[in-house]
Amino acid sequence: MNDPLFDDAFDDWEPPTRLSELARAGVPAPYLDGLNPPQREAVEALDGPVLMLAGAGTGKTRALTCRIAHLLSTGRAKPNEILAVTFTNKAAREMKVRIGGLIGGAIEGMPWLGTFHSLCVRILRRHAELAGLKSNFTILDTDDQIRLMKQLIRDANIDEKRWPARQLAAVIDRWKNRAVTPERIPAADARAYGGEGPALYARYQERLKVLNACDFGDLLLHVVRIFQENPDVLERYQRWFRYILVDEYQDTNVAQYLWLRLLAKAHQNICCVGDDDQSIYGWRGAEVGNILKFETDFPGAKVIRLEQNYRSTSHILAAASALIAANEDRLGKTLWTQENEGERLRLMGVWDGDEEARWIGEEIESFERGARGRDPVSPDEMAVLVRASFQMRAFEDRFLAIGLPYRVIGGPRFYERMEVRDAMAYLRVVASPDDGLAFERIVNTPKRGLGDKAQQEINRTARENGVNLLEGARIAIAEKRVSAAARNSLDKVVTLFDTWIERAGATDFDHVEGAMQILEDFGYLDHWRKEKTPDAPGRLENVKELVKALEEFENLQGFLEHVSLVMENEQEDSVPKVSIMTYHAAKGLEFDCVFLPGWEDGLFPSQRSMDESGKRGLEEERRLAYVGLTRARKHLTVSFAANRRMYNQWQSALPSRFIDELPRDHVEVLTAPGLYGGVYGAAASVPQGSVLEARAAEASAYNSPGWARMQARAGRRSLRSPTEARTAVVDAEVAHGPGDRVFHQKFGYGAVTEVEGDKLTVAFEKAGEKRVVASFVTAADEIPF
DNA sequence: CATCTTCGCCGTTGC
DNA sequence: GGCGAAGATG
Numbered sequence: 001m002n003d004p005l006f007d008d009a010f011d012d013w014e015p016p017t018r019l020s021e022l023a024r025a026g027v028p029a030p031y032l033d034g035l036n037p038p039q040r041e042a043v044e045a046l047d048g049p050v051l052m053l054a055g056a057g058t059g060k061t062r063a064l065t066c067r068i069a070h071l072l073s074t075g076r077a078k079p080n081e082i083l084a085v086t087f088t089n090k091a092a093r094e095m096k097v098r099i100g101g102l103i104g105g106a107i108e109g110m111p112w113l114g115t116f117h118s119l120c121v122r123i124l125r126r127h128a129e130l131a132g133l134k135s136n137f138t139i140l141d142t143d144d145q146i147r148l149m150k151q152l153i154r155d156a157n158i159d160e161k162r163w164p165a166r167q168l169a170a171v172i173d174r175w176k177n178r179a180v181t182p183e184r185i186p187a188a189d190a191r192a193y194g195g196e197g198p199a200l201y202a203r204y205q206e207r208l209k210v211l212n213a214c215d216f217g218d219l220l221l222h223v224v225r226i227f228q229e230n231p232d233v234l235e236r237y238q239r240w241f242r243y244i245l246v247d248e249y250q251d252t253n254v255a256q257y258l259w260l261r262l263l264a265k266a267h268q269n270i271c272c273v274g275d276d277d278q279s280i281y282g283w284r285g286a287e288v289g290n291i292l293k294f295e296t297d298f299p300g301a302k303v304i305r306l307e308q309n310y311r312s313t314s315h316i317l318a319a320a321s322a323l324i325a326a327n328e329d330r331l332g333k334t335l336w337t338q339e340n341e342g343e344r345l346r347l348m349g350v351w352d353g354d355e356e357a358r359w360i361g362e363e364i365e366s367f368e369r370g371a372r373g374r375d376p377v378s379p380d381e382m383a384v385l386v387r388a389s390f391q392m393r394a395f396e397d398r399f400l401a402i403g404l405p406y407r408v409i410g411g412p413r414f415y416e417r418m419e420v421r422d423a424m425a426y427l428r429v430v431a432s433p434d435d436g437l438a439f440e441r442i443v444n445t446p447k448r449g450l451g452d453k454a455q456q457e458i459n460r461t462a463r464e465n466g467v468n469l470l471e472g473a474r475i476a477i478a479e480k481r482v483s484a485a486a487r488n489s490l491d492k493v494v495t496l497f498d499t500w501i502e503r504a505g506a507t508d509f510d511h512v513e514g515a516m517q518i519l520e521d522f523g524y525l526d527h528w529r530k531e532k533t534p535d536a537p538g539r540l541e542n543v544k545e546l547v548k549a550l551e552e553f554e555n556l557q558g559f560l561e562h563v564s565l566v567m568e569n570e571q572e573d574s575v576p577k578v579s580i581m582t583y584h585a586a587k588g589l590e591f592d593c594v595f596l597p598g599w600e601d602g603l604f605p606s607q608r609s610m611d612e613s614g615k616r617g618l619e620e621e622r623r624l625a626y627v628g629l630t631r632a633r634k635h636l637t638v639s640f641a642a643n644r645r646m647y648n649q650w651q652s653a654l655p656s657r658f659i660d661e662l663p664r665d666h667v668e669v670l671t672a673p674g675l676y677g678g679v680y681g682a683a684a685s686v687p688q689g690s691v692l693e694a695r696a697a698e699a700s701a702y703n704s705p706g707w708a709r710m711q712a713r714a715g716r717r718s719l720r721s722p723t724e725a726r727t728a729v730v731d732a733e734v735a736h737g738p739g740d741r742v743f744h745q746k747f748g749y750g751a752v753t754e755v756e757g758d759k760l761t762v763a764f765e766k767a768g769e770k771r772v773v774a775s776f777v778t779a780a781d782e783i784p785f
Numbered sequence: 786c787a788t789c790t791t792c793g794c795c796g797t798t799g800c
Numbered sequence: 801g802g803c804g805a806a807g808a809t810g
Binding site: 786787788789790791792793794795796 | 801802803804805806807808809810
């Protein structure tokens with residue numbers, strides 16, 4: 001057991017006495033209390049492959065943590081012999097805490113509980129040389145990746161406009177997700193990226209090696225390859241990890257799947273937990289297929305379904321279940337609950353995005369006060385979930401305006417800020433001098449008179465001599481390959497780095513103080529002190545905060561690794577705050593009160609997703625909606641706007657098709673009668689006896705898209721009374737033709753130039769040519785005011 | 786030759 | 801609104 005690969009910290013570890021005695025006596029451990037039968041089965045079926053199909057809110061985390069506690073307390077494995085994979089670092093942290101709570105808090109944490117990426121880094125550092133790297137390799141983020149690829153594209157004389165670097169990044173990413181190496185690109189992919197993809201991929205990997213760096217995909221790919229090519233190494237890990245657990249299995253990609261299968265091959269003690277209905281990372285290479293074929297991959301697998309939902313009220317669960325039922329590709333589960341009926345899902349239509357933010361702000365305050373006979377809800381228990389991050393700003397602006405505390409989760413993050421990335425680049429060069437991308441980033445930041453010309457020369461020199469940029473710079477100075485002014489300034493940089501690289505190698509190096517001094521010496525702190533822009537002081541603060549964050553780590557490398565993998569800077573604060581985040585970031589979380597704004601076709605479901613992946617894309621969008629709906633415990637509000645400002649332009653939108661799929665019985669419509677945007681809602685709240693009501697009764701298939709869309713058309717036109725609504729329903733059928741003069745609420749007057757179905761192309765006098773939905777314009781002579 | 790200024794283009798989701 | 805490329809300035 002004295003394998004130097006693995007720590008011996010747990011050699012003397014024993015399960016808590018009380019628990020092991022209970023286990024020996026055959027008495028159920030206390031943590032088994034209150035588990036429902038399938039949960040309990042999932043906890044107790046320790047040997048052989050197990051697939052836990054766990055619907056939203058069915059207590060899968062509980063089952064998972066209990067299972068680990070059970071492995072530990074029955075003495076099946078020590079804490080460091082269990083490999084447990086979570087989807088986020090946050091989930092890993094929380095799970096450690098919960099396991100500690102279950103078995104008595106005595107464990108020092110589980111070293112092999114983490115995300116695929118963090119686990120792979122640990123393994124890769126130990127065997128870096130088998131992948132052609134040094135063990136102090138750096139991990140590049142997306143930004144670095146793109147910059148590197150841009151260089152390669154330029155070198156290959158490819159037109160960057162026609163072939164954007166992002167696209168190459170996407171192509172290479174897809175290959176890595178599927179564990180495709182440059183040597184084994186499938187014939188079908190040979191034409192990727194204008195036929196240059198395979199060659200550029202190979203060159204990219206070569207450059208990474210030279211830079212002693214790897215990207216996210218590499219972390220897995222390198223380890224998989226090391227396992228495949230070095231059976232002795234693989235065998236040691238197979239023996240060490242006696243039990244394997246995987247959370248969010250529906251979101252694993254091919255590379256991750258291969259990694260797991262290699263590690264589980266010998267003993268097959270693998271337990272995967274997932275929910276095909278919550279698979280929302282297809283765009284990142286996740287294969288729902290992994291979960292669907294688990295039983296084939298691991299013969300004799302036990303499949304356990306968790307279907308009792310403990311989270312949401314029955315109205316909310318019913319609405320979510322009905323929505324997801326529209327998907328065809330699913331295993332199918334029947335969630336049920338014993339919770340109260342609760343409130344129905346509330347549906348609100350508004351005129352534009354600003355009004356939506358205003359209204360939600362007011363609603364949040366009203367929930368906080370406990371108005372309308374509700375129990376007060378803390379802001380910590382409320383969340384606004386959006387499809388895309390650009391939607392967040394409207395809410396931030398509004399919440400700032402009314403003084404409502406909020407936190408943005410997963411938005412533009414601390415470690416992505418320019419000044420923080422600059423500061424880190426300095427530290428990266430010191431910790432890992434081969435990191436040319438970091439060197440490039442700061443060689444002329446702050447300005448040192450080292451522009452394009454000088455930098456190109458450094459690059460060329462380095463490449464010709466086969467050395468890193470720092471050495472290249474040194475040679476360029478010695479050989480006078482750059483101008484005298486540049487030489488002088490560059491020499492200072494090189495000398496300073498030499499000094500600090502040496503100091504950092506010393507055993508008594510204080511990395512916190514050192515980091516601050518590095519930034520001081522290079523003039524980076526002064527740079528922000530001198531800057532007169534209003535945001536300069538804040539940026540200086542951020543840099544100082546970054547240095548402070550170093551305190552929690554043993555050395556620079558540890559810190560830099562943490563940043564590249566975790567990228568979050570959470571500080572617990574005392575003020576309760578409303579959370580704003582994307583659906584993707586909300587996975588695994590739950591709140592008493594959830595707002596889902598922006599349910600408009602094209603935004604949600606995202607047009608791009610549908611264009612790129614067709615029906616598959618739409619189904620993933622629907623699963624995203626399902627994830628959103630199932631985050632709510634008690635209060636759930638969906639809203640949509642008739643108009644939204646995007647890229648400084650007004651665009652009109654139809655309500656999301658997902659709204660049509662919400663079952664009427666579980667929905668309360670708040671949209672004001674006769675007000676614009678009265679979809680779905682218009683009819684439900686139209687006064688008795690009105691024409692709209694008659695039409696609603698007629699349409700037996702109330703939830704049919706056709707009906708809802710007709711409502712949309714009718715409601716869309718700033719109507720104030722049922723009388724106007726009646727006219728509107730008729731008007732909506734009136735077609736506009738080319739040449740007609742029309743009026744639009746936001747764009748003003750214009751002339752129709754083209755008609756295509758219900759979309760018009762209109763040349764507006766002020767706003768220019770726009771494509772609009774026919775129902776949003778009126779003939780210019782009958783403006784409804 | 787470096788840096789500052791303006792213009793046109795682009796724009797999910799994230800470990 | 802942000803970014804990079806091209807043009808203007810010092």
